[in-house]
Every structure is written in C-alpha cells, then in structure tokens.
Amino acid sequence: MAKNEKPEKRELTALLEKQKRKLYLEAGLRALCFGGACALFALFCMSLGFHIAVAETPVAAAIAEFFLVFIAAGLLSFLFFRPDERKIAARVDGVGLSDRVGTALEFMDDAGEAAAAQRKDTVRVLSEGKARPRFRVCVREIVVCTVCALLAVTMLILPYNLFALNSNSEADREKERQEQIAKDLIDKLRDEIDKNKENNESDLEKKLNDVVNDLEKKLSRGSDAEEKAAHMSAAQKKIDKLFEEREAAEGLGEALQRSDITRELGEAIEKGDREKARAAADKLKEEIGNNGEKKKELTDALKEAVEDAGKEGDDLTDALKELEEDLNGAQNGEEEAEAFEKAKEAIDKALERSNARKAENEELDKLLADAKKEMLEPSEGDQPQPGEQGQPQPGEEGGDQPQPGEGEGEPQPGEGEGEQEDPNGQGEGDKGSDGSGRFEGDRSEPIYDSFSGKVAYGEVYDVYYAAYLEAQMRGEVSEELKAIMDEYFKYIG
C-alpha cells in the first residue's frame, strides 16, 4: 500500500492541477476582459477629460485619473459581476432557493399544475423571508484596494526622481546645461538689442524682441539639443531678414553705382565707408560747381537710385532725396555747397547707424551661432556613439561654413526673397509676426494632440525648415527636389 500511496497522491495532485488550470484560465480570461474594458473605458473618460479641462499638475492629473479609473472600474465590475436571479438565489440558498428559482424560471410558461405549484412555492419561500442573504465583506478585495491605495499615495507624496539610480543623472545634467545655454543666449540677445536701442527704430526693436521671446518659448519646450539648435537657426534667419529689410545702404549703393557720376559715392555707401562717402560727396560738389549739366545728371542719378532702391523712410534714402531736392532748388553755387554739406552730414549719420545695425546683426548672429555650437557640443562624459564620430552635426561646422540664415553663404530659400515669397510680409508686423511673414496665426498657440501624436505645423515648422536648409547646404537636395520643397515650405508657411 505504501508503494501505491505515492502514485495515487501524484494522480490526485495532477487531477487537481488540471482543474486548477482550467479555473485559472477561466478567471484569467475573465480578468483580461474586465481589465481591458476598464482600461478602455478609463481611456475614454480621460480623453473626455482632456476635452473638458486640462489638469495643471501631475498630482491633479493623478487624482483625476484615479477617479476616472475608479468610476470606470466600478461601473464595469458591476456590469460584469452583478448577480443575476440565479446567483441571487444561490447566495440566499439556505432553503435551496437556487434550484427553486431556476426551476421556476425555466417552467415559467408551463401551464401544468405541478409547475404552477412549484412557482407558487418559490414565491412563498421568497416572500416568507426565509432566505436572508448574509452580507459577506469582500475582505480580499478590500485588502488589495488598500494596498494599491497605499502604493499610489506613497508614489504621489514621494519627491520626484527619488528612485532614479542616480538623481543627478547624465540626462539631468544635459538638460540643465541646455537650459543654461538657452538662458544665457536669451539674456545676451536682450542685452544686445537694448544696447543698440539708439540705432534702431522702435518697430525693429519690437520685432527683434518678439523673435527673442518666441525663441525663448521654443527653447523651453524643445526636447533635445538638435531641436533647440534648429530653433536658433530659424531665429538667426528671422533676425537677418529683419535687418535686411531695414538696410537701405546696400541697395542704394548698388543703384548709385549704375551712374558714372555717383559710382564713387555708391561704392562708399555700399561698403558703409563713411570717409569715402564724405570724400565722394566733396568730389561731387567740386565737379558740379556751376555746371548745370552735371548738376542735372547728378539729380537724375540720385532720383533714379532712390526709386530703384525703393526703401522709403530710410535715413540714407531721405538724405539722398533731400540732396536731390536741395540741388534742384539751389539758385547758386553757395546754396549747392550748403546742400552738399547738409547731405554729407546726413549720409554720414545714416551710414553710422547702418554700420551699427550691421554690427548688431553680426553680434546677434554670433551669439546665436555660438550658442548653437555650444548646444550641440556633447556634454562632459558623453561618449560619441558608434558611427557618430566624425559626422558633422547640424550647426557644428558653423565656424567655417555659413549656417542657415547666417547671411554669408549662398542665398537660402526665402533669404533675400521675402518680397517674392510673401508679398504681404511687409507691414504685417502689427499681427505679432516675427517679421518673416511666414509664421503668424496658427503658430502662436501650440496645439499638441497627445493621443494622435500630431502637432501643429507651427510647432515644427522651424525645425523642419532648418533641417531642410542644412541639408540643402550639404548639397543633399537636388534642384528638382529643391523646387518642390521650396514650394512646400512656402505653402505651409
């Protein structure tokens, strides 16, 4: 017998195991259905919550999620596990109510006298109140719930990042580094703009500040160094464009060089050489000296240059215009000389301001380029990833090669073509645009759909566009593709 006991026990265990597996499978399947339904319903509630209100803090979000899941799970568990008539009968089965009710329900339509008597008997037993269910406290569920609640509360009250293996991790340090670079950059840019207040008209200063503010926001939202660098490139480009729009010297200089009489002055203005400009003005005064033909040639050249340059309201343009008018109105050599002296001073002053703006532009560009380079530089301890070594990062070659928007390289799409790309770009400053005429409206309000993962074009435009420009610079964009891409960015801009 002793020999037989062991296999018998094994057999019994195997038999029980088989039953257990079946029950576990059944329970597991049921739990999966229940869990899935809960999760989906909670997801629905949460998505609904996002439409109604956005939780401001993680704690508020966690509390909101708790209540949503609580309600969802509660409702669904009731739907899944609520007792039906037979279960109720089984629960109060002190008098065999389960079988009584089961039989009564099955023979509900049976007109036979036995079935009728059975139904009556069931009703009698129920109405006599013999069947009193005892309330069973669901201890196990309460314990599980309490443990979960304790865990949840503990996680909520614990300081963030407590369980990180190294709270001062590389990622944290890198984030801090990027934030510091961004902060320094913004401060420097603001200081530079403030420093050059006198040289700039108020609307240029305002637009420059808008660009800096916009950049500050984007840098604070940027997820990685590449994205932040791309935002910097885009800001650089916008600033360049703003200055370019303000700058009349180059255009006027070019226009003046078309006439022989004003070529020297044009060259000086184009180069921003104040001494040469003065000398050229003196030379003109001497050449004209009581020569009516020369005077006319000069006034015509000046008029044509001003018209060609098309920079209304600019100091230099005003000075040349005034010179033309004064010369036309001068009755004698003395008045002509006086006009030249006046013009000389005005041109000198205008060139001085122009030069200061150029310097400011360059300084701003430099600040942005430096920050970009610093941003993309690997932080201490970062090891180059396999395959990354030697590969130029966007903006890394900034010291040697022009970056998008840096102004010194080849003209980029959109660069210097603002009028063509966006004829409305001018004069839209009052809409709060960055001056490029591209990014108004939809980009001012970030839209991020956390469920679809979609972001508004405005949010990524700069990054994409900068990446495109850099690819173009690296010669990775064919002429055919360039046309398509330019059209695309023009369209979505």
Next chain:
Amino acid sequence: MAYEEQAAFFGKKANDALTQLRRDIVGQDDVLKDTLTALICGGNVLLEGVPGVGKTRLVRSLGRVFDLPFGRIQFTPDLMPADVTGTTVLEKTEDGGTRLTFRKGPVFNALLLADEINRATPKTQSALLEAMQEHTVTVDGRTYRLSEPFFVLATENPIEQDGTYTLPEAQTDRFMFKLIMTFPDQTELMKIVDITQENPDEQADKVLTGEELLEMREIARKVPVMRDILVYTVDLVSATHPELKESPDLTHKYIRFGASPRAAQALITAAKARALMDGRFNVSYDDIDALALPVLRHRIKPGFAAVSDGKTSDMLISELVELKRKKRK
C-alpha cells in the same frame, strides 16, 4: 384535487410510512427514506449489510406498512426458478380426472423479499429478471402479469462469500437502489435491544394501500426538473464511463464499467420523489448528489487499480460527485 393538495397528501403518507418504519427499525434513517423513495417510484431495492442489522426486519416492516400482499423467498443454492415463479402441477379434478394447474410462486406477491439473493444460483436469480423489469412472469410459454405495485426487496450479505453467486450486472441494474445497512452505533444498539426485549415482532401499522402508492408515484412524476439538473445528472452518469474521452482521469484509472442509462432515469425519478418528501416542488442538485450513491454504487464496476488502491465504488462515486459539484459551482 389541486397539485398542492396532492403534494400534501404525498408528504403526509410518506411521513406516516416513515414513522411506522421507525417503530421497527432503529436508526438507518437514510436507508428507510431511500427504501420508501424507491418503493414510491416503483423501483426494486437491494439491501446489503452484515447479518443482524435489520435487513429482513425492514422488509417485513415494509410489508406491514403497505397494505400489500407480502411474499418471502429465502434464497439457497438449491432453490429452483420454479420456487420463485411458481410451477404447473397436475391436480385431480372433482370428477376424478386430472388437470394442469399453474400454482403461483412468491413472485406474484406485490412485495417480495428475496432474502440473501446471492446465495441462489444464477439460474434462479435470473428467474427474477423478467418480474423485476417487466412485471411479468413467463412459465411454460404463458406470460402472467404481476399485480401493481410490485417490488422486489433483496438482501445480500457482503461477508459470507462462500457458496454465493455474485449477481450478474443485468440483474443488479434492475435494482433502482442498492442500500447499505451499517452497523448501529451504541445508542441505537441499546435501543434495538430494548425494543426487541419488549416485543420481538414488528409493530408497524398499515398506513398505505397499493392504490395510494400508485397515486403517490403519479404525483411524483409531475415534479418539474430544470434542464441544468438533467444535464448535470446525465453528465454525472456519463462520467462513470471510462470509454468516454471526456470522463475524468479518476474514471479512466479506476472504473472498468460505467452505469447504464437506467441510472440516469433512476436518479431523476427518485429525485422527484425525494423532493416531494422534503416538501419541495422541484428537484435540486442536492437530491441528485444524495441519490448518487444508492443509484450508482451497484452499477459501476471498479477496475483492478481501484481494488489494488483500496478504492470502493462508494469512494469513487463520492469523488466523482465532488468533482461535478465543484465544476457546477
């Protein structure tokens, strides 16, 4: 008479019968109740127990409770089938001639006690087959119909195996129940001694007639049974069959032959009567579970593994019922 009244009549009569039986039999309440249940349903009962536990007394007492003709056959190895069924004898007529006359055997009584049935030869045992199943007796090519109701209450002794003949499966299957009469406990034994000292004969009074018994059978037949319980019953009976793939491992290992369809019929029929006796108008799972042992224990054949592992039919059936009960819940 409304069904409630019929049920009340059923309950009263059953209760009266039990009360009378309890006057003669001390303890063995389940056996009394099951025997009565079987008789109400028209089933035959095989009583098994060691000598002296009151098997024969129970049957005699039943004969007193039911107002029915009672016959007894003491089965012995030399008992002939004709001793059971009756025989044709040559009789002298008044005019001095002779004639063949059929003299009815004890089987023609409504209530037949087949005492120590396993002592008779299979040939004699099988003489009861037709009577038990079809309630007819065929002698010399003539078939005689037995009066209704007709019951066979057989007893057998499990310990004296020498000179006995195990009942064939075909015959055991015709017994609705096989009831085991256990040895009484001390209190019961004291009471038995007391009763028999005062009055050694049975005291039970007649409380039921044959017609009333038939009426009770008809009342019980109407009790509704829900489908789930039918399915459960069939499932339980099927689970005793090792040839069925879906049977539990226990069956495959220990049972050689499973119960016949008569077992399922008997379970439902008896459950209906049991429900009414308990004052219910419906059959419950508990009725089926409670009746599983008396209905199935003589209908399954444990295999060699069961014998070697010391597993009796009762143990196997109890385990099967437990399995099914767990599955049900």
